[in-house]
Amino acid sequence: xxxxxxxLQYDLPEAKEQDPNAAAxxxxxxxxRFGEMSTLMNYMTQSFNFRGKxxxxxxxxxxxxxxxxxxxxxxxxSAAINSLLAGPDTKAKEKPVDPSxxxxxxxxxxxxxQHFIAGGPGTLIQDSRGMPWTGDNVFSSGNxxxxxxxxxxxxxxxxxxxxxxxxxxxxxxxxxxxxxxLVRGGVHQVAYAKALELxxxxxxxxxxxxxxxxxxxxxxxxxxxxxxIHLKLYRMSPSDYNDMGEIWKGxxxxxxxxxxxxxxxxxxxxxxxxxxxxATFAPEYDMDELKEMAAHLMKKGGIKPE
Numbered sequence: 001x002x003x004x005x006x007x008l009q010y011d012l013p014e015a016k017e018q019d020p021n022a023a024a025x026x027x028x029x030x031x032x033r034f035g036e037m038s039t040l041m042n043y044m045t046q047s048f049n050f051r052g053k054x055x056x057x058x059x060x061x062x063x064x065x066x067x068x069x070x071x072x073x074x075x076x077x078s079a080a081i082n083s084l085l086a087g088p089d090t091k092a093k094e095k096p097v098d099p100s101x102x103x104x105x106x107x108x109x110x111x112x113x114q115h116f117i118a119g120g121p122g123t124l125i126q127d128s129r130g131m132p133w134t135g136d137n138v139f140s141s142g143n144x145x146x147x148x149x150x151x152x153x154x155x156x157x158x159x160x161x162x163x164x165x166x167x168x169x170x171x172x173x174x175x176x177x178x179x180x181x182l183v184r185g186g187v188h189q190v191a192y193a194k195a196l197e198l199x200x201x202x203x204x205x206x207x208x209x210x211x212x213x214x215x216x217x218x219x220x221x222x223x224x225x226x227x228x229i230h231l232k233l234y235r236m237s238p239s240d241y242n243d244m245g246e247i248w249k250g251x252x253x254x255x256x257x258x259x260x261x262x263x264x265x266x267x268x269x270x271x272x273x274x275x276x277x278x279a280t281f282a283p284e285y286d287m288d289e290l291k292e293m294a295a296h297l298m299k300k301g302g303i304k305p306e
Contacts, residue, residue: 002068003237003238005268007268007270008072008075008076008079008268008269008270008271009069009072009076009266009268010076010176010177010266010268010269011270012076012079012083012173012176012272013172013173013176014088014173014272015083015084015086015087015088015172015173016088016171016173017087017171018084018086018088019084019087019169019171019174020084020085020111020115020121021110021111022084022168022169022170022171022174023080023081023082023084023085023112023115024110024111024128024130025128025165025174026077026081026084026128026174026177027112027123027126027127027128027130028128028161028165029077029161029165029177029178030074030077030078030081030123030124031125031126031127032127032128033137033157034157034158034160034161035077035127035133035158035161036073036158036181037125037137038133038137038138038158039070039154039155039158039185039188040067040070040071040073040074041135041137041138042137042139042151042154043063043064043066043067043151044067044070045138046063046067046140046147046151047064047067048140049140050063050064051144052144056144057243058243058244058245058246058247059144059148059195059199059247061240061241061243062191062195063151064241065235065237065241066188069184073181076177076180077181078122079272080173080176080177081123082123082272082274083173083272084171084174085121085274086121086274086275086277090273090274090275090276091275093276093277093278093279094275094276094277095278097278097279103278103279104116104279104280111128112126112128114126116280120280121277121280121282122274139154144199145200148192148195148196148199149196151192152189152192152193152196152204155185155188155189155192156211158181158185159182159189159209159210160210160211162178162181162185163182163211163213165178166178166179166182176220178220179218179219179220179221179223179224180220180224182215182218183215183221183224183225183229183230186209186215186230186254187230187232189208189210190205190208190253190259191233191247191248192204193205193207193208193253194247194248194250206253208253209253209254215230216254216255225255228257230254231252231257231258231259231260232259232260232261232262232264233248233259233262234261234262234264234266235261235262235263236265244261245260245261248260248261
């Protein structure tokens with residue numbers, strides 16, 4: 001089962017400007033072959049299908065726990081996409097508009113028109129081409145070495161794409177997102193390398209980092225590495241997954257510091273609200289009517305508004 005906390009895993013800044021094309025690029029980190037939906041569903045499915053949960057407990061714990069962290073990553077990617085689609089001035093979009101004046105025509109040059117036609121505007125479970133994410137991206141063979149090797153490859157491909165998206169986006173929210181994911185994805189990449197080393201004896205960490213770019217050269221990542229975020233494997237449970245420390249131990253291949261499992265959760269940040277958008281009637285065309293109904297329901301339920 002899962003416990004959900006109404007916070008983002010990382011405190012993202014607000015977007016400085018509305019940038020639908022940057023949002024379209026970041027969609028690759030959501031629904032691309034190497035995006036967060038793929039890492040989430042690969043590890044989740046492997047945890048469901050894991051054979052030998054008792055005998056191979058540290059490996060089961062590692063895959064299951066990383067899957068839980070990935071749930072927070074898709075939420076974080078979505079928050080960045082929505083922030084870029086909404087822009088900083090969300091209040092201006094609340095004013096009623098006349099649909100006959102083509103209020104959305106200014107977005108005809110956007111890379112992904114579905115953000116505005118189907119999304120409201122909002123995140124879609126698609127890649128940067130607008131192609132829907134598919135379960136064909138999930139690999140779960142039942143063979144421990146093969147699954148771990150795939151996961152190492154998956155995290156390496158994800159790191160490659162995060163670096164490229166980082167080089168594309170200019171807004172602070174996109175930079176902060178990719179900087180954070182490079183650090184946390186790096187933890188998962190190293191974790192699977194260490195797991196493969198234990199089970200096969202092959203020194204996988206000697207290949208790292210893949211791609212061979214020092215993460216500390218990314219300013220948004222270095223800030224987190226200075227806080228030792230790259231050394232921590234968060235236990236995403238109040239009492240379970242206690243054996244993954246048998247794998248997540250020893251030196252980090254980047255700087256030689258000792259890695260460790262922690263029961264603390266990420267500091268996180270507030271969830272984002274893109275605000276009411278009259279032009280896309282989201283959440284409804286007349287926001288005042290919705291507010292009136294909500295106030296009536298709260299009064300009836302004896303709830304005092306905040």
